[in-house]
Amino acid sequence: MHKSLYESAIMKTWLNYQLNLFLLALSFFSRLPMAKNIQYSPSKMRRATRYFPLVGWLLAVILVAVYVVIQPLVGSSPALCLLIILSLLMTGALHEDGIADTFDSFFGGYTQQHKLTIMKDSRIGTYGTCALVMALLSKFMLLSTLANQGMLVISLLVAYPLSRAMAISLVQDMYYISNHVPGSDSKSETLAKPFSPKNLNFVVITGAAACILLPFLTTIYLLVGCLILRYWLRFWINKHISGYTGDCLGTAQQLQELLIYLIILSNI
Numbered sequence: 001m002h003k004s005l006y007e008s009a010i011m012k013t014w015l016n017y018q019l020n021l022f023l024l025a026l027s028f029f030s031r032l033p034m035a036k037n038i039q040y041s042p043s044k045m046r047r048a049t050r051y052f053p054l055v056g057w058l059l060a061v062i063l064v065a066v067y068v069v070i071q072p073l074v075g076s077s078p079a080l081c082l083l084i085i086l087s088l089l090m091t092g093a094l095h096e097d098g099i100a101d102t103f104d105s106f107f108g109g110y111t112q113q114h115k116l117t118i119m120k121d122s123r124i125g126t127y128g129t130c131a132l133v134m135a136l137l138s139k140f141m142l143l144s145t146l147a148n149q150g151m152l153v154i155s156l157l158v159a160y161p162l163s164r165a166m167a168i169s170l171v172q173d174m175y176y177i178s179n180h181v182p183g184s185d186s187k188s189e190t191l192a193k194p195f196s197p198k199n200l201n202f203v204v205i206t207g208a209a210a211c212i213l214l215p216f217l218t219t220i221y222l223l224v225g226c227l228i229l230r231y232w233l234r235f236w237i238n239k240h241i242s243g244y245t246g247d248c249l250g251t252a253q254q255l256q257e258l259l260i261y262l263i264i265l266s267n268i
Contacts, residue, residue, distance in 0.1 A: 020044070025051035029164075030059065031092040041079060050199040051143040052168045053161040059090055060160035064153050076147050095167075098250015099135055100128035105247070106240045115240055116177070119247050137253050149268050150261035155261055158222070163256035165207020165227050167249045172200060174234060177243030186230035218267040225263050226256055 020039050025048040027034045063083055078104065088096065101119045107114030107127040118125075124132070146152045172194045195203065204235040211219040237248045 003092060021048040022051045022054060024048035024057070029094065030090050031222060032090060038201045040261070046159060046193055048175050049168060049171075050195065050202050051206075052078050053203055055161075056160035056164040057157075057206070058157045059087065059208075059238060062090065063087060063156055063160075067152065067156075071147075077144060079230050080143050080147060083143070084136065093251045095250035096132055096135065098247040099254045100124050100132045101247040102229040102251040103131035104128035106236075109240075114137065116245070119241075135258065138258055139261070142258065142265060146261060146265055149265070150172055151268060154210075154213045155264050157213060158264065159257045159260040161210060161231075162207045162222075162226065162260060165203050165252050166230050166256045167253035168228065169200070170237075170244055171195070171248060175243035177241055177245060179228060214264065215267070222260060222263050225259055230258060231253060250262065 021044060023034060023038045023176070024040060024045055026032060027038060028048065030051060059191065063086060066086060067079055070082060074082075091123045101121075104121075104125040105119035109118045110136055117239040134257075139264055143152060146155045189204065211222060214222065228251070233248075233252050238246050241248075
């Protein structure tokens with residue numbers, strides 16, 4: 001009896017700890033309202049990163065629910081516009097900010113230090129504006145076509161967690177550079193340590209789980225395509241700044257998401 005109560009207490013403590021980690025991840029990667037009693041520490045934040053794909057799951061489910069409700073009322077295109085706006089509001093445009101800063105930096109800078117300085121500048125330049133506009137337009141066009149093909153819901157459920165899993169996996173084999181820039185103060189610094197094998201497996205499984213909704217061959221194309229893009233991004237980012245920053249992870253998430261939509265669309 002006492003052993004059973006002890007095991008129950010241990011399980012409850014563990015579940016509360018995991019819930020706290022998930023809420024930490026949710027507060028970091030989204031702007032959804034959070035309870036004020038979430039326990040924070042840098043070590044907890046690093047462990048919470050494993051839940052990044054699950055944050056993608058939650059965001060995707062919210063978007064799907066909203067689309068299902070409003071699409072019959074306003075039509076497909078207006079519903080998709082509202083969906084993209086809602087996604088920006090829920091994430092605080094965190095990843096879109098990353099792609100704008102990264103393109104400004106990589107195409108506007110001359111040296112590694114200059115590129116990192118541009119990346120930290122809150123202003124947006126020509127390259128960043130072009131990249132951001134093209135990313136949003138591409139997303140709208142791809143989602144619109146997927147909606148016409150009846151694949152929007154599945155595509156969102158696949159793309160949101162998988163793109164985040166692929167993006168956060170870059171911390172596993174890249175060097176975090178932003179904390180070595182004088183005067184830098186990046187909230188991504190707490191994520192800069194590689195995953196343990198157990199946590200990496202959790203990220204992969206939760207990120208790719210929705211692929212079971214797709215045909216087997218489409219899943220193969222999707223995973224191969226995402227891995228190819230991941231390794232190209234690692235090469236491209238290292239070429240410019242010899243490591244990664246939080247903005248680079250945001251860029252990776254956005255490009256992976258667009259690629260996922262494109263591969264699903266090409267295999268319908």
